[in-house]
Amino acid sequence: GAVVSQHPSRVICKSGTSVKIECRSLDFQATTMFWYRQFPKKSLMLMATSNEGSKATYEQGVEKDKFLINHASLTLSTLTVTSAHPEDSSFYICSASAQGEFRNSPLHFGNGTRLTVT
Amino acid sequence: KQEVTQIPAALSVPEGENLVLNCSFTDSAIYNLQWFRQDPGKGLTSLLLIQSSQREQTSGRLNASLDKSSGRSTLYIAASQPGDSATYLCAVYSGTYKYIFGTGTRLKVLA
Numbered sequence: 001g002a003v004v005s006q007h008p009s010r011v012i013c014k015s016g017t018s019v020k021i022e023c024r025s026l027d028f029q030a031t032t033m034f035w036y037r038q039f040p041k042k043s044l045m046l047m048a049t050s051n052e053g054s055k056a057t058y059e060q061g062v063e064k065d066k067f068l069i070n071h072a073s074l075t076l077s078t079l080t081v082t083s084a085h086p087e088d089s090s091f092y093i094c095s096a097s098a099q100g101e102f103r104n105s106p107l108h109f110g111n112g113t114r115l116t117v118t
Numbered sequence: 119k120q121e122v123t124q125i126p127a128a129l130s131v132p133e134g135e136n137l138v139l140n141c142s143f144t145d146s147a148i149y150n151l152q153w154f155r156q157d158p159g160k161g162l163t164s165l166l167l168i169q170s171s172q173r174e175q176t177s178g179r180l181n182a183s184l185d186k187s188s189g190r191s192t193l194y195i196a197a198s199q200p201g202d203s204a205t206y207l208c209a210v211y212s213g214t215y216k217y218i219f220g221t222g223t224r225l226k227v228l229a
Contacts, residue, residue, distance in 0.1 A: 006161065034217075043207065043221045044162075093161050106152055106164035107209070107217060114159065 002028050004096050006110025013084055014118055021079045021113045023094030029074040030096035035067075038091040038112075047092075050077050084117040091115075120145045120212055124220035131198055132228050139193040139223045141208035146186050148210045153182050153193050156205045156222070165206075166193070198227045 003026040013019050023033055031052050036044040048064075050056040050071035058064045066088075068080040077096075081088055093112040097105065121144045131137055141151070150169050154162040166175045166182040168191065174183040181194040191208060205224045209217045 004161075041224075043219045046216060049216075091159075095162075104150070104169070106167045107162075108164070109154075109161040111161040112159070 002096075002108045004030075004094065004108045004110040006094050006113055008113060009111060010114045010116075012116045012118060015085055016083055018080055018082045019084055019115060021081075021092055021094075021115075023077045023079070023096065023110050025075045025096045025108070028096075030077075031074060032097055033071060033077040034095045034097075034107075035069060035077075035079050036093045036095065038093060044093065047079075081115065084115070086117045089115055089117045120148075120210060120218045122208060122210055122218050122220040124206075124208060124223050126223060127221065128224040128226075130226045130228065133198060133200060135198050135227075136194070136196050137198055137225075139195070139206050139225070141191040141193070141220050143189045143191075143210050143218075145212060146189050148186065148212050151182075151184055151191050151208060151210050152217075153180075153191075154207045154209065156207060158204075162207065195225075198225075200227045200229045203227050 005024045007022045033050050035047045038044050046059050047062045048056045048058045048069050050069045052071050052074050056069035071077040095107050095109045123142050125140045152167045153165045156162050168175050168184040179196040184191045203226050205222045207222045209219045211217050
């Protein structure tokens, strides 16, 4: 089955530093990847949609200069949290889907990244 | 604007019980609905996908139904086991690359 690998699973960083999270589709080409943020005991909040080779589409209220998304290849998307603050501490999850499969196929998720900013 | 609600928010049952989790959505114009399982600190695992033209899907002890006209889906878990303890989320896909997630039901099955 389709596998999405997300790395790292946990990261602790100091305020003001930047952190990069990787999301890879291991056995399929993901033309579209999604980045979500999840607060404790809350549902998933879509942050942005990234399409291979083009700029990401950010949801309202998400700062694109703070959460940099790059989708340079069909198997890799990265989320960089720049100048991290403690309020950026959260659980970040990526998901992926191959082109044209949204209506007919399940969405595949990575295992998430727990970010703690001290 | 599509809104997805899940009831109950939390559920605790003894092992062996059959149980039903509910998901409701406000806009019936959906392409599909998916049920996911999330273990603590982990990502989501897809359990069942129901197309808008389908009424139900089954996988092992799980059965999901969809009533698009009334904006409802249920996830039925038969003979629950402690290993079923997790958070269950439903999500609807209405197009434009967006999945809208419910707030989840936290299930605890007691041994």
